[in-house]
Amino acid sequence: MNILETKNINKYFHDPVEFQVLKNISFTVGKGEFLSMIGKSGSGKSTLLYILSTMDTEYQGQLTIDGQNVTGQSNDQLAAMRNQKIGFVFQFHYLLPEFSCMKNVMIPALKLGKHSMQEIEAKAYDKLKLLGLEDQALKPASKLSGGQQQRVAIARALINDPLMIMCDEPTGNLDSKNTAIVFDIFKELTSQQGQTIIAVTHDEEFAKNSDRIIEMKDGEVV
Amino acid sequence: MNINTDIGSTYLFTNKKLTLVAVMGVLLGMSIYIFMNSMLVGFDRTSAESIFKSTAHIRVYKDDELSKPLYQSKGGKSIIINPKVVPASNTIINPNEVVALIKKDPNVTIVTPQVSATIFYNVGKTQIAGMAIGVIPSEADMMFNIKSTIVEGDFDKMQNNTNAIAVGSGVAEKLSLKINDNINITSSKGVNRNLKVAAIFKTNNSAIDKTKSYINLSAAQQLLQENNTYITDINVNIKDPELASKVAPVLTTLTGYKSEGWKEANESLMAAFRMRKIVITFVSYTILIVAGFGIYNILNMTVSQKINDIAILKAMGFKGNDVIRIFLTQALSIGVMGVIGGMIMAVVLVTLLKKVYIGGDIGFFPIDYELTKFIQGAIVGMVITFFAGYLPARKAAQVDPVSIFRK
Ligand SMILES: Nc1ncnc2c1ncn2[C@@H]1O[C@H](COP(=O)(O)OP(=O)(O)OP(=O)(O)O)[C@@H](O)[C@H]1O
């Protein structure tokens, strides 16, 4: 079963010069798949990920997520879908600095509003523990190291048990030990929980061990 | 607590300095708005009070009539067109019936007849021009509160004493009169009378004090060589003086005589009041709007500072309206704190100014805690806060997360 499907996605930047970043991108991702996206810097990986995550709506072509055509949906519809079905880890941008790690992890669940406060707190604590951060739970996010912040962001991406988790260099700031921890968590999520992972990475080791690799070059899938 | 208000209040408390500055802006604007408007109410009240010491709410009198052009036939050419004042008597015919008629109106509280006579106060060979007002003393006192202006003598002695007169302090000074002195006056009809000074009054208007005196109604009628049904004015007070302009036309149709409200009778004074009102209203609103700009600026700053947060929240599924709510929570909290603080500050200002002694017939500074102005200020303050917060909030809601993540 396909969880995500793209058909002929093209994207242009008009400023400063007319420039096609993405060229006829068509591929499918199955449920429970662990997908790595690699490619040279500037090849369009982040740009594609923003489109797949439904945040960028300025493209041509068609995007289907969980059997639903999302191309052309309103911003509010897309926001509600992201909240429930997609978890994110961004390149460089992680947490709300004025809130505790715990609160940062809880925010998507509080927004979803499906569980009680106690349930959400318990769940957030579990996710932090999973990433080895339980002793940092009540610290303000701004007082954590880059690698710790990145792991809190991963915990936050998991809180709503999304269908898909999209990551832009999730291990970019991590040492080899923590990279291994994150990799194992991802592996388990895909194989045991049936969650799908799409991760942009420059780490060849990481990519090689995932289920499938998509390589990008000059805006095309090769 | 909803997650949106939770985030909004966290921003509020982690940025204490900015919040404090914005709150101070609203607080000052608010307190000055309430203070100035309470002052305006006080001014209007004392002005009206001093007007009502010599003017009734409504005056009913016979207006001079102009002769109508004489027409050849109805709608045809006029033969004589030279309108002149008809030389009719300016008495109100059958005044008792008219008074009874006016008293039937449910708005009316006091009705009292009056005869005004132009007179001369005689001092040796010189004469001082003046005006004697013939009144029923007890009713006139109820209406104009004359006793409160008495500086010497006893106004009650006027009652049923047609030989008594109450003179203005200016008149008394010029004629060097004391209580129980005799005074000789001459009317425009050449009638001479000797009266006894029963009281001396002093208003806040020296022009009045130098010319005016009160005598009994019948004494005035005698001075004008008229019988006891001769009445030039009927003074009417009503429950709410503000309604005078509405009640006056009703009395006009009811009695057939010209009725004039106090505002129409004091048109130029009213124009000055209106100007005062416009200036104070303009200044107080301007101050509130400046406070609004303060909130607007500070929220704009917060939005720029938090643009990364906004992008993350939107990526995680916060809708445009959620983002608006986050920042409106912040703006409205600032507004509420500012409004409450402003009210306390206004109470302090009013309390201080109330104790300032001005003197004259004003006494203490005419200001009081005007509840309606406090409520009005709170509403206007919150409305301005809402818009000052809504504009930056809407800007935040329109942030495109992708453009932030690319940076
Ligand atoms: N807003 C923009 N306007 C114009 N060109 C842009 C814009 N954003 C990105 N680009 C260009 O699009 C191309 C793809 O950028 P993208 O960020 O997707 O690369 P990437 O594969 O994620 O690179 P990296 O591995 O360094 O993160 C680059 O050549 C970049 O210069």
Ligand SMILES: [Mg+2]
């Ligand atoms: Mg990138």
